[in-house]
Amino acid sequence: MNVVLLGATKGIGRAVARLLALRGDRLVLLGRDPEDLGRSAADLDVRAGRSVVAATVPCDLADPAGFEPALAAAAAALGRIDAVIVTAADFATQEALEADLERCRSLLTINFAHTVVFCEHARRFLLPHGGTLCVVSSVAGDRGRKPVVLYGASKAGLSAYLEGLDHRYRSAGLKVVCIKPGFVKTSMTAGLRPPPFAGEPAQVARDIVRAIDRGTPVVYTPWPWRFVMHVIRRLPRGVMRRVGF
Ligand SMILES: NC(=O)c1ccc[n+]([C@@H]2O[C@H](COP(=O)([O-])OP(=O)(O)OC[C@H]3O[C@@H](n4cnc5c(N)ncnc54)[C@H](OP(=O)(O)O)[C@@H]3O)[C@@H](O)[C@H]2O)c1
Numbered sequence: 001m002n003v004v005l006l007g008a009t010k011g012i013g014r015a016v017a018r019l020l021a022l023r024g025d026r027l028v029l030l031g032r033d034p035e036d037l038g039r040s041a042a043d044l045d046v047r048a049g050r051s052v053v054a055a056t057v058p059c060d061l062a063d064p065a066g067f068e069p070a071l072a073a074a075a076a077a078l079g080r081i082d083a084v085i086v087t088a089a090d091f092a093t094q095e096a097l098e099a100d101l102e103r104c105r106s107l108l109t110i111n112f113a114h115t116v117v118f119c120e121h122a123r124r125f126l127l128p129h130g131g132t133l134c135v136v137s138s139v140a141g142d143r144g145r146k147p148v149v150l151y152g153a154s155k156a157g158l159s160a161y162l163e164g165l166d167h168r169y170r171s172a173g174l175k176v177v178c179i180k181p182g183f184v185k186t187s188m189t190a191g192l193r194p195p196p197f198a199g200e201p202a203q204v205a206r207d208i209v210r211a212i213d214r215g216t217p218v219v220y221t222p223w224p225w226r227f228v229m230h231v232i233r234r235l236p237r238g239v240m241r242r243v244g245f
Pocket of ligand 1 (some may be wrong): 006007008009010011012014031033034036059060061062086087088089090110136137138139140180181182183184185186187188189224
């Protein structure tokens with residue numbers, strides 16, 4: 001596959017890029033720090049034992065004017081794009097976001113509005129020949145919850161958009177894959193206390209690559225979160241108001 005990744009410099013995205021590189025897919029890495037992108041590309045080439053990264057292209061989710069040119073550069077480097085994977089996102093605690101509304105506005109914009117705009121550009125590059133748009137949302141978007149009211153709202157909007165996009169374009173050949181991780185041990189969650197069923201990036205990456213290969217529309221990962229969220233989605237509002245999670 002020819003794959004474009006936004007967010008492969010860290011965490012879950014880096015683990016996905018490593019799996020794809022090892023199986024021989026051709027990659028273009030998009031991200032906001034050119035030096036970091038270069039280091040990530042070199043690491044992937046060494047792991048694969050040959051050149052797998054066709055290009056690295058600057059792209060910052062804070063700057064939507066750069067989305068189309070970045071995807072066009074990726075398409076030029078790859079010939080055609082089979083899959084676009086978005087793992088990039090912003091995170092801050094509920095307390096930090098409540099204390100700083102400019103920080104809150106920025107997170108909501110990056111995680112929802114700008115991610116959706118990036119996906120709308122990606123859809124245009126994928127649709128002519130079909131392909132897969134895989135975006136990492138979160139279990140935090142499934143239910144309004146006290147510790148993640150604001151971050152969760154950004155992911156709820158993203159999940160709803162991805163579901164609608166899948167309904168609208170699946171028959172035209174576009175597969176939309178929405179990944180909903182539970183807690184994963186990455187730099188995003190550094191310093192937070194891992195709950196039961198906390199996952200590792202490599203484990204989540206395997207689930208993501210399998211979902212892309214199968215075109216699975218929604219995947220909870222690691223797998224116990226599917227059952228955890230099955231219960232949480234059904235808890236009465238009165239119970240949700242009393243509990244701490
Ligand atoms: N970790 C969890 O427990 C968890 C749970 C549920 C959902 N998720 C979701 O999983 C995805 C991956 O998270 P992670 O844990 O792997 O996070 P991470 O380790 O912090 O990696 C985040 C990635 O996003 C990139 N990024 C951040 N802001 C960006 C911007 N403005 N423009 C372009 N790239 C940007 C980072 O690039 P830099 O290298 O430049 O910083 C990095 O590559 C996110 O969508 C997150 O919301 C994570």
